[in-house]
Amino acid sequence: MTSTRFQRWVLPGLAFKAAVIGGGYATGRELAEYFIPSGPQGGMLAILTAMACWSLVCALTFALAYAVRSVDYRSFFAVLLGRFAFLFELAYLVFMVLILAVFGAAAGEIFAALLGWPKLVGTLLLMVGIGAFTAFGNTVVEALFKWVSVFLYGVYALFVLLVLAGFGDRALTTLSMPQPTTGWLQGGLTYAGYNIVGAVIVLPLVRHFLSRRDAVVAGVLSGPLAMLPGLLFFLCMLAWYPQIGDEALPSDFILRQLDMPVFHVMFQLMIFSALLESGTAVVHASNERIAHAWRSRRRVNLGKRLRLAIAAVLLVGSIFIADRVGLVALIAQGYRGLAYLFLAVYVLPLLTVGVWRLWRRSAPAGSPAPALSGDRR
Numbered sequence: 001m002t003s004t005r006f007q008r009w010v011l012p013g014l015a016f017k018a019a020v021i022g023g024g025y026a027t028g029r030e031l032a033e034y035f036i037p038s039g040p041q042g043g044m045l046a047i048l049t050a051m052a053c054w055s056l057v058c059a060l061t062f063a064l065a066y067a068v069r070s071v072d073y074r075s076f077f078a079v080l081l082g083r084f085a086f087l088f089e090l091a092y093l094v095f096m097v098l099i100l101a102v103f104g105a106a107a108g109e110i111f112a113a114l115l116g117w118p119k120l121v122g123t124l125l126l127m128v129g130i131g132a133f134t135a136f137g138n139t140v141v142e143a144l145f146k147w148v149s150v151f152l153y154g155v156y157a158l159f160v161l162l163v164l165a166g167f168g169d170r171a172l173t174t175l176s177m178p179q180p181t182t183g184w185l186q187g188g189l190t191y192a193g194y195n196i197v198g199a200v201i202v203l204p205l206v207r208h209f210l211s212r213r214d215a216v217v218a219g220v221l222s223g224p225l226a227m228l229p230g231l232l233f234f235l236c237m238l239a240w241y242p243q244i245g246d247e248a249l250p251s252d253f254i255l256r257q258l259d260m261p262v263f264h265v266m267f268q269l270m271i272f273s274a275l276l277e278s279g280t281a282v283v284h285a286s287n288e289r290i291a292h293a294w295r296s297r298r299r300v301n302l303g304k305r306l307r308l309a310i311a312a313v314l315l316v317g318s319i320f321i322a323d324r325v326g327l328v329a330l331i332a333q334g335y336r337g338l339a340y341l342f343l344a345v346y347v348l349p350l351l352t353v354g355v356w357r358l359w360r361r362s363a364p365a366g367s368p369a370p371a372l373s374g375d376r377r
Contacts, residue, residue, distance in 0.1 A: 003208035011142065012205045012218040013225035014149045016058060018277040019198030020226050021152075026274040027106055028250030030335075031234050034187040036245035040174050040238050042181030047234060049188030051227040054196060057347060059219025061199040064354045065206045066215040067361055073200040074289040079357065080349050087345045095197055095338055096282055096314055100130075103275045104315075113252050114268050126272065127315040130279040134287055135308040138204055141284050148277040155270040156229045160236060162258055167239035174238040193339030196347060198226075201285040283311045 025031065035043035061076075070076035073092065077085040107126035108119030133144055164171065199222070209215050236254060237244050247253040251271065255264040287310055291302035 007208040008214040009217050013222040015145045015202040016198045016222040017226040018145050019201045019281040020195040021274045026271045032245045034191045038184040039179035042184035046184040046188035047231050050192035051223040053192035055220045055223030057196050058199045058222040059216045062215035062219045066209045071206050072288045072292045091341045091345050103279045110268050129276045131311040133280045134283045134311045135304045148273045160232045163236040171239040174241045190339045194335045
């Protein structure tokens with residue numbers, strides 16, 4: 001069956017958004033950590049910098065993956081790094097544990113704030129949901145990306161309207177006042193750097209591309225699709241600048257100012273849904289990498305039980321870290337190191353070796369990429 005334009009151009013961006021929105025972005029914690037310190041105007045510049053970086057790297061990644069027919073990160077880095085591909089494997093392992101710990105900590109914070117439950121309960125609920133979705137393969141995961149995106153963009157739009165209707169004057173006044181913009185470039189590049197791995201997390205969707213043009217269009221759209229909710233959220237946060245930078249959950253702080261209990265619950269459910277799709281994207285990418293190796297050696301597909309078992313091993317370790325460290329410390333201490341790590345093992349090789357390979361090797365025009373390991377479940 002021929003892929004639709006939605007599958008070729010928009011779905012990769014929605015999946016990339018799913019991979020990056022995570023616990024810190026959805027709750028506003030990452031925005032407070034990396035953009036608020038640069039001031040209102042500096043924060044906006046940092047956000048636009050991150051968005052442009054995402055579009056560029058996604059476009060190059062998707063184009064190279066299409067050209068060499070890579071539909072999982074293992075085969076992609078075998079082309080990009082050769083015998084040093086194991087370096088990305090190690091970096092991705094660190095990324096998975098850290099990012100799942102952040103998601104787990106955020107889920108715990110949400111249920112503690114919303115219902116007064118112990119934080120570990122919220123973390124466990126999220127991990128069970130991730131394990132359930134990743135067990136069923138590509139079709140179920142893609143449906144999750146699609147429908148959570150509809151819910152997420154709708155709730156974010158309503159959130160922005162409500163905040164700007166009640167506090168828009170304060171936000172716009174803050175944005176218009178001259179403020180120091182120190183560190184905006186570093187903040188934008190750092191934020192883009194540790195999140196850019198989302199481009200290889202969503203490589204299973206390369207199978208929908210019919211041409212290099214599809215890959216480039218999907219990549220360019222990925223930056224705006226992923227960053228638009230964050231840009232609007234940042235604008236809302238400016239109504240309480242600079243004190244909101246110290247809030248563990250800026251979203252919960254703003255919702256308390258709105259004093260709308262029903263919408264408060266809806267927004268928290270949206271954040272939990274965002275955590276669910278982000279965690280699913282991360283674990284699913286690992287499952288697909290293992291599934292590729294499994295098929296190469298055993299000539300059979302990776303079954304649901306094994307997918308669930310792999311997810312369980314990753315999630316249990318991450319739960320422990322989330323419970324011990326906490327959301328703010330995880331984002332502040334772990335993400336900058338990840339940014340430098342992915343710059344060294346992914347972005348720099350992509351901008352050099354990857355660009356050279358794209359120049360030397362062009363995919364046949366109109367030739368579809370192969371189905372992901374024969375698995376369209």
